[in-house]
Amino acid sequence: AQSVTQLDSQVPVFEEAPVELRCNYSSSVSVYLFWYVQYPNQGLQLLLKYLSGSTLVKGINGFEAEFNKSQTSFHLRKPSVHISDTAEYFCAVSDRGPNAGGTSYGKLTFGQGTILTVHP
Amino acid sequence: EAQVTQNPRYLITVTGKKLTVTCSQNMNHEYMSWYRQDPGLGLRQIYYSMNVEVTDKGDVPEGYKVSRKEKRNFPLILESPSPNQTSLYFCASRGDRRAPYEQYFGPGTRLTVT
Numbered sequence: 648a649q650s651v652t653q654l655d656s657q658v659p660v661f662e663e664a665p666v667e668l669r670c671n672y673s674s675s676v677s678v679y680l681f682w683y684v685q686y687p688n689q690g691l692q693l694l695l696k697y698l699s700g701s702t703l704v705k706g707i708n709g710f711e712a713e714f715n716k717s718q719t720s721f722h723l724r725k726p727s728v729h730i731s732d733t734a735e736y737f738c739a740v741s742d743r744g745p746n747a748g749g750t751s752y753g754k755l756t757f758g759q760g761t762i763l764t765v766h767p
Numbered sequence: 768e769a770q771v772t773q774n775p776r777y778l779i780t781v782t783g784k785k786l787t788v789t790c791s792q793n794m795n796h797e798y799m800s801w802y803r804q805d806p807g808l809g810l811r812q813i814y815y816s817m818n819v820e821v822t823d824k825g826d827v828p829e830g831y832k833v834s835r836k837e838k839r840n841f842p843l844i845l846e847s848p849s850p851n852q853t854s855l856y857f858c859a860s861r862g863d864r865r866a867p868y869e870q871y872f873g874p875g876t877r878l879t880v881t
Contacts, residue, residue: 693870741868753861753868755810757811
């Protein structure tokens, strides 16, 4: 089984400032890692994912995340935020399927969400 | 266009009145699932289906039923809704079990039970 903890429920920041949204996970098997964004009154949109290879992953809208296996973290960063980045952000994990010891067949386990509010 | 559709998008109902939220995907995906989203809890899986006539409980199945009679459809049934089922519901589908990261989400259904 997996679990995900997003360390901040709300992050206020001023426009053009950098931001980091923190995510830690726990799993007994190898996982895939994801960040999703939910704009007000909208559905979920995939920002980026880590599957394998380089630990620095770049996504849409200028976001990037770094996978740290030793710290079991997958923090999301953006060097300069815009008002339009105001949204709720979810970190999620899934196991890698039965060939990698997984048993949940693609179930996504989500963190509690972090509400990013960008102020002018 | 590859997509997951849900209907209705918004629903207000009363306690005990049976309802069904439909979910359909046009990608010939085997795996489908339902999640509910609640403030401070993120999204939690309700039920999933690995193929036609194969369904299983997720993390929060109480009060819900599902069926999978066709590959494209995966309806969520609340036979006797209660106020604690007021939530935002998402249907999702995934194709190749060798690529469990390729998940597609529907637009969501906001349910209010009074």
